[in-house]
Amino acid sequence: MSKVRGILKQIGSFLSRLRFERQLVRRIQRRTVTQEHLTDADSLVFSQTVQESIESRKPFISIVPLNTVPDDVLQRLERAISRTLDIETEITPPLDLAFAFDSSRNQYNSTVILTRLLEILPDGAFKILGVTNVDLFIPILTFVFGEAQLNGAAAVVSMYRMENELYGLPRDERNLQDRLTKELFHELGHTFGLLHCDDYDCVMHASTYAEEIDLKSDSFCASCYEWVSSILADK
Amino acid sequence: MNKKDIGILIVDDEPSVRNSLSKWFEEDGYRVGSANDAADAQRKLQEGRWDIVFLDIKLPGMDGVELQKRIKEIDPHIITIMITAYASVDTAVRSLKEGAFDYVTKPIDPDYLTHLVNNAVRQQQLTIENIQLREQITKLHKFDEIICESSQMEKVLELAKMVAPTDTTVMIRGESGVGKELVARLIHANSKRRYFPFVPVNCGGMAESLLESEFFGHEKGAFTGAEYQRKGKLEMADGGTLFLDEVGNVSMKTQMDLLRTLETKQFTRLGGNKVINVDFRVVCATNKNLEFAIEEGTFREDFYYRLNVFTIFIPPLRERPADIPPLAEHFVQKYAISMNKNITGISDEAMEMLKRHHWPGNVRELANAIERAVVIEPGPLLRKEDLPIQIVQKSESPQLESLEAVEKAHIQYILEKTDRNISQAARTLKIDRVTLYSKIKKYGLK
Ligand SMILES: [Zn+2]
Ligand SMILES: [Zn+2]
Numbered sequence: 001m002s003k004v005r006g007i008l009k010q011i012g013s014f015l016s017r018l019r020f021e022r023q024l025v026r027r028i029q030r031r032t033v034t035q036e037h038l039t040d041a042d043s044l045v046f047s048q049t050v051q052e053s054i055e056s057r058k059p060f061i062s063i064v065p066l067n068t069v070p071d072d073v074l075q076r077l078e079r080a081i082s083r084t085l086d087i088e089t090e091i092t093p094p095l096d097l098a099f100a101f102d103s104s105r106n107q108y109n110s111t112v113i114l115t116r117l118l119e120i121l122p123d124g125a126f127k128i129l130g131v132t133n134v135d136l137f138i139p140i141l142t143f144v145f146g147e148a149q150l151n152g153a154a155a156v157v158s159m160y161r162m163e164n165e166l167y168g169l170p171r172d173e174r175n176l177q178d179r180l181t182k183e184l185f186h187e188l189g190h191t192f193g194l195l196h197c198d199d200y201d202c203v204m205h206a207s208t209y210a211e212e213i214d215l216k217s218d219s220f221c222a223s224c225y226e227w228v229s230s231i232l233a234d235k
Numbered sequence: 236m237n238k239k240d241i242g243i244l245i246v247d248d249e250p251s252v253r254n255s256l257s258k259w260f261e262e263d264g265y266r267v268g269s270a271n272d273a274a275d276a277q278r279k280l281q282e283g284r285w286d287i288v289f290l291d292i293k294l295p296g297m298d299g300v301e302l303q304k305r306i307k308e309i310d311p312h313i314i315t316i317m318i319t320a321y322a323s324v325d326t327a328v329r330s331l332k333e334g335a336f337d338y339v340t341k342p343i344d345p346d347y348l349t350h351l352v353n354n355a356v357r358q359q360q361l362t363i364e365n366i367q368l369r370e371q372i373t374k375l376h377k378f379d380e381i382i383c384e385s386s387q388m389e390k391v392l393e394l395a396k397m398v399a400p401t402d403t404t405v406m407i408r409g410e411s412g413v414g415k416e417l418v419a420r421l422i423h424a425n426s427k428r429r430y431f432p433f434v435p436v437n438c439g440g441m442a443e444s445l446l447e448s449e450f451f452g453h454e455k456g457a458f459t460g461a462e463y464q465r466k467g468k469l470e471m472a473d474g475g476t477l478f479l480d481e482v483g484n485v486s487m488k489t490q491m492d493l494l495r496t497l498e499t500k501q502f503t504r505l506g507g508n509k510v511i512n513v514d515f516r517v518v519c520a521t522n523k524n525l526e527f528a529i530e531e532g533t534f535r536e537d538f539y540y541r542l543n544v545f546t547i548f549i550p551p552l553r554e555r556p557a558d559i560p561p562l563a564e565h566f567v568q569k570y571a572i573s574m575n576k577n578i579t580g581i582s583d584e585a586m587e588m589l590k591r592h593h594w595p596g597n598v599r600e601l602a603n604a605i606e607r608a609v610v611i612e613p614g615p616l617l618r619k620e621d622l623p624i625q626i627v628q629k630s631e632s633p634q635l636e637s638l639e640a641v642e643k644a645h646i647q648y649i650l651e652k653t654d655r656n657i658s659q660a661a662r663t664l665k666i667d668r669v670t671l672y673s674k675i676k677k678y679g680l681k
Pocket of ligand 2: 197198199202203204205220221222223224225
């Protein structure tokens with residue numbers, strides 16, 4: 001028993017060291033920690049890893065929960081991004097959306113949110129994605145699922161209008177997450193400069209109502225994917 | 236049609252509306268522009284081509300309804316969609332009567348907007364197709380108005396069909412009313428340019444400055460009263476056929492400008508300096524003796540040679556009496572149907588009279604005479620009494636035995652032939668103008 005416990009402890013400390021290492025690398029990448037902050041021991045233990053990561057300082061995508069968004073939702077988004085685009089993500093502390101609230105419409109102005117997101121773009125992040133469950137709008141339209149800066153860094157997406165309950169249907173968490181993932185990729189695609197795609201299966205196909213999101217897949221078609229990966233290759 | 240070929244212009248004084256709509260359509264792949272007031276919008280409309288214009292009903296200066304009217308004047312094919320607040324729906328409905336495609340109330344449901352624009356695009360393409368279709372229908376219609384049994388007309392149609400598929404410039408000659416435009420349309424309909432417009436320009440009876448602007452169009456402010464840019468016929472004919480009717484009436488200066496365009500396939504709008512490229516075929520028509528006009532110095536020789544490549548002469552109706560009965564029957568049928576009258580044909584007596592008439596106004600005169608007769612005849616046959624009185628007098632074709640009668644008839648004939656151009660008629664008759672005037676007065680030839 002004690003032997004098993006000893007092995008588990010070893011594994012545990014190995015994992016925590018690994019986690020610490022990764023965190024450190026990220027903090028260095030984002031320049032929240034510089035090499036000078038490291039203790040001698042730290043630098044001895046991790047110097048090699050740290051050195052490598054500083055040299056390669058991979059850009060990442062910052063994910064910002066706006067108001068409150070469940071952790072599991074955010075983590076599933078992270079996994080989807082890493083699976084599809086092989087990009088690192090980083091979840092920041094939540095941002096309060098009071099500044100974007102329009103009391104006359106009782107909705108949140110997504111364009112205003114985009115502007116704020118750009119201001120808080122972390123060092124080393126090349127995209128910043130706001131995720132929320134409040135009702136978003138742009139001035140001329142009744143609502144939007146999300147908005148992105150075409151060829152820019154910021155995008156925002158909301159699951160508010162994606163919830164089946166809003167349309168008198170029973171809540172469907174799985175479906176909601178799928179819709180959110182698709183629209184997140186869609187808006188992310190816009191930040192890469194992609195326009196709407198005629199391919200009905202492509203995530204860049206425009207969807208103007210919730211059920212329409214279900215009709216498309218959560219992946220880019222070959223040509224849209226090629227476009228995104230050619231941009232990522234330059235990073 | 237590719238979305239990036241479709242231009243959407245957004246006219247609104249609110250930057251947030253402009254920006255959010257622009258972005259929405261940009262992401263959809265459209266070419267997008269915006270303007271913040273009526274003046275800005277008109278400038279944009281002159282600078283480039285726009286297919287769909289979103290217009291705020293309330294604009295500073297000129298309001299949206301007025302602007303939408305102006306846009307329709309500049310180009311009736313532009314689709315206009317009014318943007319309105321709930322309070323101004325009445326105004327929006329009024330703008331529909333002025334030709335707006337639809338209106339949207341702020342804020343717009345995104346799905347509705349998407350469908351609206353899709354419909355607008357479809358409508359626009361339909362309009363383009365409709366124009367071509369309508370033209371084809373008129374062409375077909377005109378086609379069967381080329382009704383003939385005479386060998387002379389058979390020959391004309393044969394020539395027209397032969398030259399049609401080539402891109403050769405064609406000059407159609409013949410007295411007025413013989414159907415020169417119909418033959419021109421027949422040529423266009425049988426050419427490779429048939430899916431592009433057939434653009435007729437009547438060069439007669441228009442002031443020189445107007446005719447110039449008719450041809451070349453003008454930029455805003457090119458002359459007093461030119462408040463907006465206007466597309467000229469040369470531009471409209473791009474890809475198709477430009478039909479210059481009564482080309483003998485074009486002034487020397489405009490002849491020179493036209494000649495230059497025909498040679499370079501380029502021109503500029505009046506008051507502008509942007510070079511516009513055009514590609515069209517020219518078919519022209521004249522009832523004038525152009526050779527005589529050249530001698531006289533009123534028609535440019537180089538322009539003449541440019542136009543007179545392939546000539547088709549349409550003989551006057553009186554020289555092909557075999558065509559009168561089928562044409563007359565055709566017109567009776569046509570007008571009886573359109574006036575909903577039970578007239579089935581023409582009495583023998585009336586037909587005899589028609590055949591004997593001189594028809595100085597040719598097929599057009601015949602059509603007019605029959606139209607009038609159909610109005611007054613209750614049916615079932617068109618009678619001699621129904622035919623306009625002039626015909627009766629002339630068809631009696633009376634005492635031409637006396638020299639005076641012959642002189643009167645001849646002067647009448649020359650006057651018609653020269654389009655009542657006194658100087659030209661006098662020259663042809665080899666008498667001076669004063670003498671001609673006194674003879675006109677004497678014989679009562681108004
Ligand atoms: Zn989109
Ligand atoms: Zn695609």
